[in-house]
Amino acid sequence: MMRKLLTGNGAAAWSARLARADYIPAFxxxxxxxxxxxxxNWIDNEQLPARMVTLESEHSMITAAGAAAATxxxxxxxxxxxxxxxxxxxxxxVAGWRAPFVLVNVSRxxxxxxxxxPDHNDIMAxxxxxxLQIHCADCQEVLDSVLMAYRLGEDERVRLPVMVNQxxxxxxxxxxxxxxxxPGAAARFLPDYDPENIRFRASAPVSQAVxxxxxxxxxxxxxxxxxxARQALEVYDEVAADFEAEFGRKREALEAYRTExxxxxxxxxxxxxxxxxxxxxxxxEAGWAVGLLRPRLFxxxxxxxxxxxxxxxxxxxxxxxxxxxxxxxxxxxxxxxVLFGHADMPSILVSFIGGLGGRDISTEEFFEMARVTRxxxxxxxxxxxxxxxxxxxxxxxxxxxxxxxAERADLEKKP
Amino acid sequence: MFGLKADWSLDVQDRYFTIEDYEGAKPRWxxxxxxxxxxTAVHKVxxxxxxxxxxxxxxxxxxxxxxxxxxxxxxxxxxxxGRALPFASGVKARRPDLDVWVATGDGDCFSIGGCHWVHALxxxxxxxxxxFDNAVYGLTKKQSSPTSPVGLKTNTHPxxxxxxxxNPLTVTLGVSNxxxxxxxxxxxxxxxxxxxxxxxxxxGTSFVRIIQRCPVFxxxxxxxxxxxxxxxxxxxxENGIPTNEAVERIYPNQREHxxxxxxxxxxxxxxxxxxxxxxxxxxxxxxxxxxxSSVGMGMSDEEKIAGINKALDSFSI
Ligand SMILES: Cc1ncc(C[n+]2csc(CCOP(=O)(O)OP(=O)(O)O)c2C)c(N)n1
Ligand code: SF4
Ligand SMILES: [Mg+2]
Numbered sequence: 009m010m011r012k013l014l015t016g017n018g019a020a021a022w023s024a025r026l027a028r029a030d031y032i033p034a035f036x037x038x039x040x041x042x043x044x045x046x047x048x049n050w051i052d053n054e055q056l057p058a059r060m061v062t063l064e065s066e067h068s069m070i071t072a073a074g075a076a077a078a079t080x081x082x083x084x085x086x087x088x089x090x091x092x093x094x095x096x097x098x099x100x101x102v103a104g105w106r107a108p109f110v111l112v113n114v115s116r117x118x119x120x121x122x123x124x125x126p127d128h129n130d131i132m133a134x135x136x137x138x139x140l141q142i143h144c145a146d147c148q149e150v151l152d153s154v155l156m157a158y159r160l161g162e163d164e165r166v167r168l169p170v171m172v173n174q175x176x177x178x179x180x181x182x183x184x185x186x187x188x189x190x191p192g193a194a195a196r197f198l199p200d201y202d203p204e205n206i207r208f209r210a211s212a213p214v215s216q217a218v219x220x221x222x223x224x225x226x227x228x229x230x231x232x233x234x235x236x237a238r239q240a241l242e243v244y245d246e247v248a249a250d251f252e253a254e255f256g257r258k259r260e261a262l263e264a265y266r267t268e269x270x271x272x273x274x275x276x277x278x279x280x281x282x283x284x285x286x287x288x289x290x291x292x293e294a295g296w297a298v299g300l301l302r303p304r305l306f307x308x309x310x311x312x313x314x315x316x317x318x319x320x321x322x323x324x325x326x327x328x329x330x331x332x333x334x335x336x337x338x339x340x341x342x343x344x345x346v347l348f349g350h351a352d353m354p355s356i357l358v359s360f361i362g363g364l365g366g367r368d369i370s371t372e373e374f375f376e377m378a379r380v381t382r383x384x385x386x387x388x389x390x391x392x393x394x395x396x397x398x399x400x401x402x403x404x405x406x407x408x409x410x411x412x413x414a415e416r417a418d419l420e421k422k423p
Numbered sequence: 424m425f426g427l428k429a430d431w432s433l434d435v436q437d438r439y440f441t442i443e444d445y446e447g448a449k450p451r452w453x454x455x456x457x458x459x460x461x462x463t464a465v466h467k468v469x470x471x472x473x474x475x476x477x478x479x480x481x482x483x484x485x486x487x488x489x490x491x492x493x494x495x496x497x498x499x500x501x502x503x504x505g506r507a508l509p510f511a512s513g514v515k516a517r518r519p520d521l522d523v524w525v526a527t528g529d530g531d532c533f534s535i536g537g538c539h540w541v542h543a544l545x546x547x548x549x550x551x552x553x554x555f556d557n558a559v560y561g562l563t564k565k566q567s568s569p570t571s572p573v574g575l576k577t578n579t580h581p582x583x584x585x586x587x588x589x590n591p592l593t594v595t596l597g598v599s600n601x602x603x604x605x606x607x608x609x610x611x612x613x614x615x616x617x618x619x620x621x622x623x624x625x626x627g628t629s630f631v632r633i634i635q636r637c638p639v640f641x642x643x644x645x646x647x648x649x650x651x652x653x654x655x656x657x658x659x660x661e662n663g664i665p666t667n668e669a670v671e672r673i674y675p676n677q678r679e680h681x682x683x684x685x686x687x688x689x690x691x692x693x694x695x696x697x698x699x700x701x702x703x704x705x706x707x708x709x710x711x712x713x714x715x716s717s718v719g720m721g722m723s724d725e726e727k728i729a730g731i732n733k734a735l736d737s738f739s740i
Contacts (some may be wrong), residue, residue, distance in 0.1 A: 016736065035535075036560060036566045036579065037563065037564055041564070041578075044579065045566070045579060048580065049578075051583040053581070062566070062579050064535060064569070065505065065533040077679040090503060094504075094535075119503060122485075122501065276630045283578040
């Protein structure tokens with residue numbers, strides 16, 4: 009084992025290397041580019057016996073990734089934001105092919121307006137594609153999760169592609185100490201890919217092209233993908249147990265932080281959890297019984313584990329770093345459906361939208377969310393969803409709007 | 424006859440536009456970037472043609488070059504990577520009165536937008552397309568693009584790009600209904616200006632490949648060409664891009680080339696030993712898609728309702 013300061017992008021590149029990915033289709037996009045550049049550099053310097061091929065877009069990249077995986081090779085790729093969305097058509101398609109490979113997504117907000125900074129709208133847009141999703145909170149987790157993702161996706165009970173998500177900038181460009189496992193240990197945990205029935209064999213050629221199907225067989229195969237994704241819950245626990253045995257790190261599907269006696273819980277995905285943990289510590293010091301739940305596995309969603317973790321709690325603050333216009337936070341809606349109709353579930357689920365387009369979520373805002381949630385429990389009524397936004401921010405934006413309006417009025421005065 | 428003609432008249436222009444009217448935000452391209460000179464030429468062409476700024480739409484995709492609309496004091500559209508041409512087509516479809524300019528890069532146009540490139544040429548919608556070809560993905564900081572020369576060391580190919588680069592001229596010329604193909608180097612201001620002026624005057628899709636310096640990431644790509652003007656083949660013709668003595672003195676290799684001659688254009692484009700500068704191909708009579716897409720504009724509600732009623736009548740028994 010080696011300990012190194014790595015960015016999230018560096019950790020992702022190392023994980024592809026340790027996983028002995030054989031084929032890496034690539035297309036640059038900020039803030040992901042460093043991943044494929046690092047891999048390209050290793051390959052060109054003969055430090056990685058793989059092939060990276062740059063293609064003309066993410067659409068082709070994911071097509072090539074899925075098609076290569078269907079020939080039985082281990083495939084790695086990475087993208088972000090607009091790139092993930094440009095590949096959307098193929099995400100559904102390759103998942104339908106049941107071709108396992110790992111795609112690292114470096115979360116970044118979507119146009120328009122254009123932003124380079126992180127939020128989860130990109131990965132949420134891929135929620136229903138059939139890809140499994142693992143969300144990371146730190147750089148070590150990125151490395152660990154990619155190795156686990158191969159085990160998960162390649163398992164014959166699952167056979168689905170997996171996305172590993174890390175937040176742009178906060179993880180992609182932040183250096184943290186990361187344990188890089190020995191290649192031998194990595195290979196023990198993640199043996200060579202055995203594609204079994206999807207191997208190309210001269211003795212038994214089969215067309216991989218999927219036929220156009222009517223409703224009944226179509227429904228059958230779509231539902232089969234769903235069942236495979238559900239099987240991944242059980243497989244994930246096995247993989248996590250093996251991972252812990254090999255590397256000593258617990259990578260549970262649902263991470264719980266100081267939840268034992270908590271009355272109120274924050275629930276959120278991704279790297280802001282590190283700030284949430286700090287806020288929990290400080291709230292605990294102030295005598296609040298709060299904790300944090302962070303689903304690492306978002307597809308499939310570990311529903312039973314979530315219910316167990318939330319049973320008997322008073323209130324939940326759900327923090328969504330995404331926005332479904334006309335609805336609100338995606339995680340909030342998902343949690344509500346997980347809890348509804350089950351005994352002993354908290355009746356107050358407050359929705360907060362924060363961290364869009366790279367906006368910070370401050371510790372004070374965690375305190376405020378805890379306050380709002382406690383008040384909602386006392387009132388027996390959840391307030392409407394709320395965007396985390398300060399008065400100063402609003403004033404700044406209003407100022408910009410005023411300047412723009414003045415400039416426009418000036419233009420209109422021109423002959 | 425001396426003096427003024429008897430039938431002269433003087434239209435007093437109520438608006439006269441200066442360069443400032445076309446300027447937008449202060450350009451944030453790097454010092455020495457070839458994009459600056461092209462922008463200046465665009466401003467000048469607009470002023471020369473006295474285009475009302477409110478009738479101009481500058482459209483782009485994503486890339487360094489695609490920042491151009493921010494630097495125009497006109498309408499602008501900063502789109503998505505690769506999508507500049509469909510954006511432009513949409514703008515022009517029912518607003519043929521607008522003057523549409525497209526700024527796109529070698530990545531934006533030839534890579535992720537490659538499909539749109541081919542079809543936009545065939546549609547031949549009236550717009551001026553400026554491709555800023557710096558042979559690299561600039562904005563994302565130096566990855567190989569489809570026009571990166573063999574051996575160019577980039578962050579995706581640290582030991583050198585290995586595929587022969589795409590030839591944008593032959594591809595463009597190969598598309599049916601292509602109507603205007605020119606090439607120019609960014610560092611000759613007169614040629615840049617004259618080329619863009621001619622491109623803008625053409626009705627149809629004018630494709631201008633601008634060989635553009637990116638001194639920050641790939642200075643080596645264009646250094647040779649800049650230092651050795653004999654590598655350039657200056658195309659001359661009365662229907663081509665106007666040159667002058669100074670330009671002709673710089674570029675000793677010249678060729679008379681009739682831009683209506685497609686075969687000769689293709690032959691010039693295929694010869695990769697020399698870099699042609701000038702108008703390779705021009706067909707002012709190619710069908711223009713806007714002539715179809717703008718049919719029925721300005722129809723009154725009554726006319727539209729009459730049309731619907733006519734359709735409904737056909738169901739009556
Ligand atoms: C769908 C999508 N994929 C990738 C990107 C990342 N990206 C932004 S600009 C660019 C390349 C720009 O190169 P080029 O068009 O040649 O413009 P230049 O910066 O060189 O002027 C890329 C790959 C993106 N914005 N959107
Ligand atoms: S990186 Fe290159 S292309 Fe981009 S602005 Fe700078 S010099 Fe121009
Ligand atoms: Mg470029």
